[in-house]
Amino acid sequence: MNHQELSVVGRRLPRVDALSKVTGEAKYDSDIQLSGMLHGRILRSPYPHARILRIDTGKVEKLSGVKAVITGEDTPKIQYGLLVHDEQVLALGKVRYVGDEVAAVAATDEDIAEEAINLIQVDYEILPAVFTPEKALQPGAPVIHEENPSNLAAQFHVETGNVEAGFREADVILEKRFTIESVSQAVMGPFGCVANFDSSGRLNMWMSSMDLFSHRIGLSQVMNMPIGKINLIRNYCGGAQGGKNLMEPIYPICAFLAQKAGKPVRLYKNREEDFIAGRPRPACTIDSKVGIKRDGTIVARQTKIVQDTGGHAGFSPIHILAYTRGDNLYRIKNSKTDAKAVYTNKTPGGAYRGFGSPESLFAFNSMIDMLAEEIGMDPLDIQLKNGARPGTISPHGWKIGSCGLTECLGKVAAETNWRERRSRKIPGRGIGLACQIHASDMRYWRGFMGSVTFVKILEDGKVLVNTGENEYGQGIETVEAQIVAEVLGIPLEDVRIMEASTDTAPFSIGPVASRGTISGGMAAKLAAEDARDQLFKLASEMMESNPGDLEMRSGKIYVKGSPERFVTIAEVAQFSQSREGGSAIIGKGIDRRDTDYVFVCPPPGKDQKRPVQTCVHFGNPSSAYFFSAHVVEVEVDTETGKVKVLRIVQADDLGKAINPMMAEGQTEGGTVQGMGFSLAEELRRDSKGRVLNASFLDYKPPTTMDVPEIKVIHVESNEPLGPFGAKGLGESSQNCSGGAMANAIYHAIGIRITSLPITPEKILKALKEKSGLNQSSQKSSYR
């Protein structure tokens, strides 16, 4: 396809949802108000680890205005979780973190609900708690799940080549430990839902979710209800960032309250609850060992990752696999990675944009910088020498199709005058480089891992798109609308995205794992092409010509070469619908590319209740991979330890920008999140496992005052398997942030920080240690 001819795709057009969002018209899940709606509240555990001896709800039931009270005893004893089934709707027998759900009420207003949960009396037997994986794995450590006394929730191993032989070839071997703290997605839209049962017993829900279909499956299992009895209604979602894709307890709790009360219930976490009982990116420790030759060839790499999983591990087997995805950034022949997920008495971990790669690529991009110094080479050259190339097979067997990594590195280097700037020492100022790979869509299950879109042609020539994908700010509605408009040769204004629910929308995997554009976009393209073929067939009947001789432009179908012979799309749609035996024109698009990928997590054996999940994987998990490079320039105040980010230049290989303005905005946002992740954000806890900074004021996401100049460069590598050459993009930025920041800080002040976030305290401490070291080395003549 000649992209020069594109008229809608590739243009900086306003989003299709922008008008409704700037006027306050856009309806979010939390805007839903139903008549007679009750307000729910959850009673949460004040202890990190305790046995529940008794729950007395007697006083609550007598309180006027309370319509339902539920505890673990009122909900089915079904254990759920994506891969490890270790969670209940409400705690049964035990609580495992501060914030664990113990009981819930629904009342006629929020004040009564609040009063009611305070009247619930719970007798706890406090158990010893454990807050680090290291301690949790020690013999005699408190057991968090009795079914699995080891506290080891999952482990994953992946190996290519011969690491020992590889290290023997190395001229320099470096080993370093990296630690990464837990961070919250901290999105603006609150987390929760409104649930209502109709008189036939069907559950209707409006929820803050990235994806409705996976939640329909989850609710069906936990509530023991058939899929057909659950309808999840799509609304705008106030941001997700990966944090709204798990079946968290709040949804079934709300549904059970609504069922018991016989009335609609609204249940949302307040901001504090979101910080203490969300599903944050969990902390982890990464031990990295890398061997390199003097010519810059990386010959071996060994990585050990331990995740601090928290009280539940449903998601962990995938998460620890995800840490290893960054391994594929380089063409390394000998590579071995082991990852473990370990239970602790902390908030269970979840997904946050980048999912594993912000952590692992912080470690690896830092290692490259350190190795560069060891062998006296520019880190840019090491990245260029070892980085992924088009048409290669990665260490894990990924088939790298389009790959603009070399171009991304070249562009950020040129834009920042990298080599010259790096060789020039300016006191307190430094420049750092990092790059990343990410999978465009992870198709890790057997069976359908794709997306479906329907396109309806209306009698006035306008077009409705019914997509299975959800909009949470990332822009999938606009991407699909632009693609449909392009295929049908009509302006973007003529395409509208339909309101939908799980009843009406076609089943899709949902916009997780950066798959919206490549999978949803492809489904939209196929649906529009199907509709176009139907239009051509009908138009050929109307104009008595061959469908192959027709072309589409500006809402009209022409006989090629005869500008006077045309029918409008509206006329064809009317003809189709009004003739004998006719019908509306509906195009159907299915993106159903399956991969040869295998991810195995064996189910529990017969004699074991819940053993450690030992997972392996092989094959190519994704249709395409996207790449980026960042150069960050910082200024470090050595008096206060404060890092000021001066400028960020990033190049993103996104295949093709369907909408360059949106693509820039998406990664600019990710880059600013990455600044927070790298320099400031962490969920801090006291010695009793309580989160100390459970508010925006104390957690401190970046504000307008923190943001530097950000320049985004698009590298269009034209992915053959993507719609109009496009692939994923959304999760790129944070993958580069940690490494680029740490490297820039090192360049500025010669201090290597291997622990995120790089706070002023850590910098000052390291500066102090370094100056102590300098003094002692001056004394001892040799160092």
Next chain:
Amino acid sequence: MGKKNIELLVNGECYEIPILSSWTLLEVLREKIGLTGTKESCDMGECGCCTVLIDGKPVRSCLILAVEAQGTEITTIEGLRNRDGKLHPVQEAFINYGAVQCGFCTPGMVLASKALLDEKPSPTETEIRRALAGHLCRCTGYTKVFEAVEAVASANKRGL
């Protein structure tokens, strides 16, 4: 607890509503008047999502009681278009410069930007950053928001 009638002037319309004196303006706007364009996020005055204009000044509606807003002119995001339905230039700019993603912070950002531009038609970049410093956004990284507000500022400067 007895409710008491109050009168609120919102977007040029007068509402007489029975309320409890403990209700915040945010609660009343969203749940009693049904103006859900004003968003509730932190409910503690930290995020800026619930910002409305009171006599033209940006105010966190979660931090003031509805009774305190009597006798003032309240503008919410729904009231920003002019009578002919034409968008305010700030709304236009947010659309055209890609300053909207999930949109949850957008009503507050738009109103705070409008208030700034009313007071200072062509603010500097630093003044824009300061005016929006209390408005958190997790999607945009703020860059396109600055571009949008700067575009209006520069049009004002050119006298457009």
